[in-house]
Amino acid sequence: MHTEHIKYSLMDYITGHLDEYDVDQVRSHLRHCSECQTHYDELKAAYDLLQDSQNVSPGSAYYFTILPRVQKRLMGHRESIWNDRKITPRLILPLVVSALFLVLLIRLPLDSSSEHEQADALFHAVKNYTAEEVVQAVSNLYTDSNVLSNSEVVSEGIAEHLQGDHFIRDALLQQIESDEIVDMDLDGVVSGLNREQVEQLVSRLAEREIL
């Protein structure tokens, strides 16, 4: 075994997960390689610390509660299929409005002022809806490749009127807390923001190593 291989086998050596042949290889290598010996000492010290830190079990009674709660939620999930249908119509209007403006945007060559007017009109059309609904509506359009570039324009128009950070925060929190969203979909969440806002958000999240 060469040095790199030995180095990366040291934890298995310490925890007793190597076979006899490899144990001999590591042991004889450590006798003459000071670099690996240093790694070994550091890993062994960390291992000893880890050995002293065992988590406390929640107790066997806890495990008896898991299955009944899973079953209860499975029943709830089946019922929610019907409940979801009540929510869907609330998204229809913003979707239709957005789609209509998309058609307008596609058909009409816009200068910057008329683009703002369109965005303004769009904002008024959707202002009675929650940030989540708007994000959802724009998200749905955004994922349709045929209208991608135009939905970006619409998204910018909406986002310009929704006060940047406040909008980002509400939309993100609502998305995160929604039971319907299983995986965090940042692309979907930020699709309602303009490029500058997205860049700000990404840079702020990156600062805290969230992205």
Added chain:
Amino acid sequence: MAASDLELVESFQKGNEGSFNELVRRYQEKIYWIAHRFVNDHDQADDIVQEVFLKVYRALNDFRGDSGVYTWLYRITVNVSLSTIRKQRIKDFLRIDDFFDYPSEESERPDKQYEQNEQKRLIEEAIQLLPEKQKAVFILRYYEELPYEDISKILKTSVGGLKANYFHAVKKIGEFVNRAHRAH
């Protein structure tokens, strides 16, 4: 003789819902501990366990046995755990301005119990600070003692890459704890 995991899956696919219950009983403790080591919090680990089994139930009919049942379960657990961590970090980030950073009572009054728990807390903190991949490898290898070949299937990473991640994870944990001790 107890049915194998795959037999339970096949039985479920034939309409026997009880086989799912058996899978839950068989793996609930393992999944709880993997989740707990990712999030270091009982309530969040409990949520993850629930979420994992809901996902498993919904996907069980599509399971074709391309991977082992337990590697599939563990992969779902790792993904749900990482997703939970990301959501929590974003939540914490977004709410950070809502709170002043008052020192906790615990840190103001380092009583005996606190002293005894300090080492454990440091290690848990060190594990939480590991990059996602290193954390996943560390948990699956150190705590679960899974073979590299199985971890490779769960995390879709080469065995060589896993060994390197494991090495760096343990080194970082040791360095973090030592640095914290020197700082006190």
